[in-house]
Amino acid sequence: MAEAAANHHRSIDPKTGFCPQTRTFHSLRPHVPLPPPSLSLSLPQYALSLLRTSSSSADSDGDTDFIIDATIGHRLSYSQFIAQIRSLAHSVRKNYSLSQNDVAFILSPPSLHVPLLYFALMSLGIVVSPANPLGSESEIAHQVQLSKPVIAFATSKTSSKIPSLKFGTVLLDSSEFLSFLTQSDVDNDVLNRAQVSQHDAAAILYSSGTTGRVKGVILSHLNLIALIAGYYHLRQLYREEEAPHPVPFFTVPLFHVFGFFMLARAFAMGETVVFTKRFEFEGMLRAIEKYKITYMPVSPPLVLAFIKSDLTNKYDLSSLLLLGSGGAPLGKEVAERFKEKFPTVELVQGYGLTETTGGATRVIGPEEAARYGTVGRLSENMEAKIVDPVTGEALPPGQRGELWLRGPIVMKGYVGDEKATAETLDSEGWLKTGDICYFDSEGFVYIVDRLKELIKYKAYQVPPAELEHLLHSHPEIADAAVIPYPDEEAGQIPMAYVVRNPGSSITEAQVMDFIARQVAPYKKIRRVAFINSIPKSPAGKILRRELVNHSVSGGLSKL
Known part of the structure; x- marks a missing residue:
């Protein structure tokens, strides 16, 4: 058995990651160790453990800011955030008879309360299901029908869209909810009380899937742990000694997979997250100057706005080191024009789906960033195939076909839709992305087109x-x-x-x-x-x- 594995590794091309025997691409990134899958561990527990062992965030249990609402200037330090998660978890446990794996629907504009809810509920083994607060009543009804929540958390403005649920809707702007955050008799071990299996669902996020109507994507604690482990361990490898304290500005909504995992990642790494209630371009530029923002997850239209707008000359953007573009392909011309205007800012692309916890491939470092047009190399611990959509044959580097992905960040399935799950995930765990891609001779992935019609x-x-x-x-x-x-x-x-x-x-x-x-x-x-x-x-x-x-x-x- 060991001999077969050794032969298999010998046959993987070190330049492309392609194994001709299995017709599979393997990640060229260093292998990232994951906690044993049998270990009871929730995403919040894992993120807290990384925070405590991360040398750069030795002070992050104390006064370092974790999250800042730039709209009103409110902020929570790491110690305040952790104390409020504990208080909220304690209050939810005391006031509601929720069971592990119950679903909580969250419908709120961005606020400091949303991350608190995510961490508190997931630590209790409750599945969080955030949705777009701008969704129409019929869209919300469809999402509720899929995820079957027993409780909702919303604001006075959004709560009317939510149908009646077993434990009702808790208003985040009510005095009752605010009192949940300031309980004094909290057991310090409340976040470790629930025995949460890594295979349990952590979140249901809404996506159009690869076809048709909105679907609820079930992501496990393991999916999120695997994604964050990759970022954490690779940062230790690529770290620069003199790098400034990371301060990301979030332009992506917290209910979207991109915002959801970036939030958990920022916490695990001891970073300071800045967001605004409503995204506005000049407001973002003001925040970059005021809070010395170092990096931002963005979508391609925002990269274009940076290029075209003269407002960028009004503000000091010198702290900005990196933009990570995702959500849609970024054209080579746009990337080149950005680099011309902002030569000191690294512009990198990544590729992921809600179904792959938002990750799958990414660009790391200035050398890779100079390759315009690629979405990077296959992420750590991942495998891929390029499959001919007509013949079903797995293709070698340089050939175009549908990208299939397999690995620890691939979803459990779609909630309440076995047919869609079976169409997207095969019996061997391969996720069919619906995107036409190819790998080049150095293992970089390029997206050509979509099979899907989204x-x-x-x-x-x-x-x-x-x-x-x-x-x-x-x-x-x-x-x-x-x-x-x-x-x-x-x-x-x-x-x-x-x-x-x-x-x-x-x-x-x-x-x-x-x-x-x-x-x-x-x-x-x-x-x-x-x-x-x-x-x-x-x-x-x-x-x-x-x-x-x-x-x-x-x-x-x-x-």
């Missing part, structure tokens, strides 16, 4: 099927199709092709308004074309590619 609006995913379903419900619309339309600022915008009913004179504005009333702002249709019929295959499938080509060429007579 529209990437800024860092959000918009499923066309959901919007088509709504359009079909309009009495004056006979048929409709929604496609991605290229947009420099947003990446893509949802565009609708609409077939009017005979006698109807419905306008573009009426179509857009009809959808806008029913969906979150990022899902709005922003362009409409009227057409005689929607092109379809003999089986009735919309020929989206024809519509995409048609929309870009602009000639309405051809269809």
Whole structure:
């Protein structure tokens, strides 16, 4: 057995990570040790243990700020944050008869209370399920139906969207909730009381999946521990002695996988997180200057805003060392223009899905950052295949196919949707990403296109099927199709092709308004074309590619 393993390792190409026998790519990153999977361990316990052993954050149990709300200037130090997590966990345990693996739905704009809830609830073995506070009532109802929460945490403004639940909805802006954070008789060991298995669900995050309507992605404590372990151990390896204290500014929402894992990662590493209640470009520039921000997770439209805006000249941005771009592909030209304007800021890309805990590949260090267009190398402890979508054959480096991923950060599945889980995760644990990619001769991954039909609006995913379903419900619309339309600022915008009913004179504005009333702002249709019929295959499938080509060429007579 050991001999077979040794032979297998010998046959992995050290440059690409490809093994010709198994047709599998292996990570070229150093192996990262993970806690034994049988050990009871929650994500908050693991993050706390890293915080305490991290030499750079020796003072992080004390007065170092962990999180700052730049909108109102409120902040919590590490010691205050840990004390409030304990107090909140104690209060939830005392006031509600929640059981381990119960789900708590969270619907709140960004605030200091959201991270406290995540850590307190997960340490009790309760599954957190945060959703977009801008979601419409029908979207929230669908999410609640999937995750089946027994309790919700919301604000006075968002609570009306949540249906009635077994233990009700706790208002985060109520005096009752605020009293939960300041209990004095708290057992210091409250965060270790629950025996949480690493295989238990930690969070249900909402994603469009690889097709169709919104899905609830079940991420385990192990998924999140594995992701954070990678960042932590690699930082120890690549660390520079004179590096300043890391101060990230979060432009990504905390309910999104990107914000969710970055928050846990920042805590484990003793960093100081700065966020604002509502993202606004100049407000962000002010925060960079005021708090000496060192790095930021961003989406490609924000990189473009940095390039195009003259406001950047008004502020001292010299503390900024790195932008990590994710959520959608970043064009080579944009990366080059950014580097011209900000030569001292490293711009790196990463790639991940909600289904891979937000991670999968990433760029590390200035040498890799100089390779524009790549999303980096396969993350530590991960394997990949490039599969021909037609033949199902696994392909070697340089060949394009669907990216399949396997490893400890791959989700448990979709909640309440066994069919979708089976379509996305095969019996050997391979996750089919729906993205067309290739590996180059040095193990760098490039994203070419999407098999899936999702529209990437800024860092959000918009499923066309959901919007088509709504359009079909309009009495004056006979048929409709929604496609991605290229947009420099947003990446893509949802565009609708609409077939009017005979006698109807419905306008573009009426179509857009009809959808806008029913969906979150990022899902709005922003362009409409009227057409005689929607092109379809003999089986009735919309020929989206024809519509995409048609929309870009602009000639309405051809269809």
